[in-house]
Amino acid sequence: xxxxxxxxxxxxxxxxxxxxxxxxxxxxxxxxxxxxxxxxxxxxxxxxxxxxxxxxxxxxxxxxxxxxxxxxxxxxxxxxxxxxxxxxxxxxxxxxxxxxxxxxxxxxxxxxxxxxxxxxxxxxxxxxxxxxxxxxxxxxxxxxxxxxxxxxxxxx
Numbered sequence: 001x002x003x004x005x006x007x008x009x010x011x012x013x014x015x016x017x018x019x020x021x022x023x024x025x026x027x028x029x030x031x032x033x034x035x036x037x038x039x040x041x042x043x044x045x046x047x048x049x050x051x052x053x054x055x056x057x058x059x060x061x062x063x064x065x066x067x068x069x070x071x072x073x074x075x076x077x078x079x080x081x082x083x084x085x086x087x088x089x090x091x092x093x094x095x096x097x098x099x100x101x102x103x104x105x106x107x108x109x110x111x112x113x114x115x116x117x118x119x120x121x122x123x124x125x126x127x128x129x130x131x132x133x134x135x136x137x138x139x140x141x142x143x144x145x146x147x148x149x150x151x152x153x154x155x156x
Contacts, residue, residue, distance in 0.1 A: 002092055002150060003049035019043055023050075029072040031079075038080040046081050046089040048074070048130070051123075059120040070126030078133050082143055089145040091134050096124045097149065 007018055019041050027033055028050055052069040059066055074091070081089045098106050099114030111131075116124045134145040 001053075003047065006047055006049060028076055029069055031072075031076045034076040034080050035083070038084040042084060043081075044087045046077065046086050048077050048089060048091045050077070051127075053123070056119045059123055063122045066120075067122035067126050070123060071129055074126065074130035074133060078130070078137060078145065081145065082137050082141055087144060089134065089143070091130050091145065091147045093127045093131055093147055093149040094124065095149055095151050096120050097127050097131070 003020075007020055010018060021037070026037055050073055052066055052073070054062070054066070078089065078091070095106065096117060098110050098116075100117040101114055102110040112128070131147040134143075134147050137143040137145050
């Protein structure tokens with residue numbers, strides 16, 4: 001959803017050297033496949049919008065899958081971006097990372113200040129891990145890896 005919208009936006013602005021793959025073409029949970037992709041394609045910039053997503057029912061039933069798959073996707077891409085000296089990586093999180101009872105409007109400092117919404121907690125924990133992984137690579141290796149939290153999505 002977000003990734004496809006970003007690709008359309010960039011194409012409309014004249015960017016044509018975009019490298020994309022569908023989940024059928026590249027399993028981002030497979031570390032070797034991701035490493036091979038980075039070695040072959042040598043991307044300069046990475047927009048990490050990929051994730052295993054689902055509604056409340058799926059998040060509640062497949063809790064381990066949502067946590068495990070999203071952790072793998074994030075770790076594989078972020079680490080390969082580091083190994084291949086990507087100039088900049090933008091990790092897209094989710095507004096579900098904030099506590100269920102956080103005051104409105106949300107502020108960055110509310111992160112990790114309370115309990116998450118139970119129905120999507122595994123997904124939220126994976127997204128928080130992605131943010132922290134970007135921070136750790138930035139701190140330890142000087143990588144230009146940043147995170148942004150889009151609000152809930154709507155529209156085409």
